[in-house]
Amino acid sequence: xxxxxxxxxxxxxxxxxxxxxxxxxxxxxxxxxxxxxxxxxxxxxxxxxxxxxxxxxxxxxxxxxxxxxxxxxxxxxxxxxxxxxxx
Amino acid sequence: xxxxxxxxxxxxxxxxxxxxxxxxxxxxxxxxxxxxxxxxxxxxxxxxxxxxxxxxxxxxxxxxxxxxxxxxxxxxxxxxxxxxxxxxxxxxx
Amino acid sequence: xxxxxxxxxxxxxxxxxxxxxxxxxxxxxxxxxxxxxxxxxxxxxxxxxxxxxxxxxxxxxxxxxxxxxxxxxxxxxxxxxxxxxxxxxxxxxxxxxxxxx
Numbered sequence: 001x002x003x004x005x006x007x008x009x010x011x012x013x014x015x016x017x018x019x020x021x022x023x024x025x026x027x028x029x030x031x032x033x034x035x036x037x038x039x040x041x042x043x044x045x046x047x048x049x050x051x052x053x054x055x056x057x058x059x060x061x062x063x064x065x066x067x068x069x070x071x072x073x074x075x076x077x078x079x080x081x082x083x084x085x086x087x
Numbered sequence: 088x089x090x091x092x093x094x095x096x097x098x099x100x101x102x103x104x105x106x107x108x109x110x111x112x113x114x115x116x117x118x119x120x121x122x123x124x125x126x127x128x129x130x131x132x133x134x135x136x137x138x139x140x141x142x143x144x145x146x147x148x149x150x151x152x153x154x155x156x157x158x159x160x161x162x163x164x165x166x167x168x169x170x171x172x173x174x175x176x177x178x179x180x
Numbered sequence: 181x182x183x184x185x186x187x188x189x190x191x192x193x194x195x196x197x198x199x200x201x202x203x204x205x206x207x208x209x210x211x212x213x214x215x216x217x218x219x220x221x222x223x224x225x226x227x228x229x230x231x232x233x234x235x236x237x238x239x240x241x242x243x244x245x246x247x248x249x250x251x252x253x254x255x256x257x258x259x260x261x262x263x264x265x266x267x268x269x270x271x272x273x274x275x276x277x278x279x280x281x
Contacts, residue, residue: 001188001240006093008195008233013097013134015199015206017104022209023127024111030215030272032123034222036130037264038209041226041257042202043130045233047137048250049195052237058142060249062133065146067256069154073126074264076158078271 005053009046016042033077040070101138105131118164122157129153187239194236201229215272223265227258 019042022035044063051059108131112124129152136145205225212218234254238247 001192003090003093004192005195005240006090006097008199010093010097010100011199012202013100015202017100019206019209020104020108020127023123028215028272029119029123030268031218032120033268034215034219035209036123036126037261038205038222038226039127039130041230041261042206043134044253044257045198045202045230046134048233048237050137052241054138054140056137056140056142059137059145060246060253062137062142062145062149064253064256065149065154066130066133067253067260069130069149069157070257070264071260072154073157073161074260074267076161078267079162 002053005049009049009053012042012046012049016046029077033074037070037074040066098138101131101135105135118167119161122160122164125160126153126157129157187242191236191240194232194239198229198232198234198236201225201232205229216269219265219269223261227261230254230257 016039019035019038023032023039026032026035044066047059047063047066051057051063105128108124108128112121112128115121115124129148133145133149133153136142136148202225205222208221208225209218212221231254234250238250
């Protein structure tokens with residue numbers, strides 16, 4: 001069964017690598033940000049699967065930080081509009 | 088497939104993509120695109136630390152390297168782009 | 181069939197379904213024509229996919245503390261994902277010239 005979890009983690013890692021293409025080519029910055037968000041979410045899934053397969057329970061906390069990271073970077077990315085509205 | 092074979096394939100994919108990401112981030116001409124690639128690079132490096140069974144380093148990398156560093160660099164790249172686009176209207180309300 | 185086998189089988193089904201959602205989300209991100217349809221494909225696919233993967237993991241390792249932590253993590257991801265999607269969509273909708281290059 002750990003092998004199955006590893007195979008699933010590998011599949012998710014490959015989809016993440018495919019999503020990276022959008023980060024590189026994405027025509028607008030919003031596209032790149034969306035792709036980074038998808039990367040964060042699939043990264044959480046990969047971390048959870050790895051944590052169970054390799055028996056490293058602390059990876060759950062790394063997954064929590066990934067969830068926070070997505071929120072922080074999206075907020076930092078969209079901050080400019082709000083600043084322009086105020087000014 | 089045995090577990091060790093799977094892990095070797097996993098590591099190979101991680102390494103190749105990490106190198107490609109680093110090259111793309113360094114070679115990117117536009118600052119904001121480079122910052123986004125840097126954030127993705129930080130995520131990827133955290134995954135590698137996690138795979139190396141170092142969850143504490145992965146935590147620090149994800150929080151500081153990709154999160155705080157990425158947010159600060161996004162702000163800096165935005166400011167650079169604005170001042171490059173309109174150097175005289177920088178201080179206008 | 182023992183209880184454990186049934187749990188492991190259902191866990192495998194859930195994780196596979198979740199991975200399928202991630203795959204669909206990535207294909208949507210790569211293939212759909214414009215920003216809003218990509219956003220639409222992505223937000224649904226990744227929240228549901230993560231939920232299914234987590235359900236599978238809870239079934240694989242039925243432990244109360246672990247389950248509560250995973251569910252809290254899922255709630256955090258959903259809240260931040262929904263907020264982020266709204267912010268990105270609003271920003272793109274009112275986007276000014278320098279950002280829409």
